[in-house]
Amino acid sequence: MENKTTDFNQELYLYKDSLRSFAFSFTKDADDADDLVQDTLLKAIHYATKFKDGTNLKGWLYTILKNTFINSYRRKTKINSLVSVTDEITSDQLKFSASNNKGENKCMMDDIHKALDKLQPEYYIPFIKYFEGYKYHEIAQELNIPIGTVKTRIHAARGILKNNLKMYQEQFSRPN
Numbered sequence: 033m034e035n036k037t038t039d040f041n042q043e044l045y046l047y048k049d050s051l052r053s054f055a056f057s058f059t060k061d062a063d064d065a066d067d068l069v070q071d072t073l074l075k076a077i078h079y080a081t082k083f084k085d086g087t088n089l090k091g092w093l094y095t096i097l098k099n100t101f102i103n104s105y106r107r108k109t110k111i112n113s114l115v116s117v118t119d120e121i122t123s124d125q126l127k128f129s130a131s132n133n134k135g136e137n138k139c140m141m142d143d144i145h146k147a148l149d150k151l152q153p154e155y156y157i158p159f160i161k162y163f164e165g166y167k168y169h170e171i172a173q174e175l176n177i178p179i180g181t182v183k184t185r186i187h188a189a190r191g192i193l194k195n196n197l198k199m200y201q202e203q204f205s206r207p208n
Contacts (some may be wrong), residue, residue: 040080044073047093054094058101068104072097140200147196151189158182159189 051072055065075096076083083092148156161171168186172179194201 037080040083041077043089044076044093047090048073050090051093051097055097055101058098068097068101071100071104075100143197143199144193147193150196151192155185155189155192158185159193162186 048069051069052065055068055072056062059065059068072093076093079096083089148160151159158171158175161174162168162182166174168179168182172182175182
């Protein structure tokens, strides 16, 4: 059995150069072509028991290579489309989509400001700094308090705000 496996692996190696040329026709990049050939040979070794003796090994390898490339291309396209959709949303577009009813939005902003004003300074300051983009350690350093205290106060501020803005909870809750 081991001798048959060794023979199969050696036979695979004979097709390496032609597979590389075929892979390059898809990828147009030498490194990507090498990766594709390597993936193909690994799959061929993994599925060696599926190969039937007497059939066209080169054709089988070409089919594996082509399918591997297609699946990889589809996966990359799907990932890129998800990324590009989120990248294309600009702050102006968000502002436009969020300002469909200016009267309603003004009331909402007034409620948010009232809820923020109800926060005690020890909660308000760390929360606003975090909201502005400061890191926990920067807030801790500036306020001269431990980082754990900063995290606790921000968490508490979120809870207080969530409680004071319950009327919007249903409107903005995410479906599970």
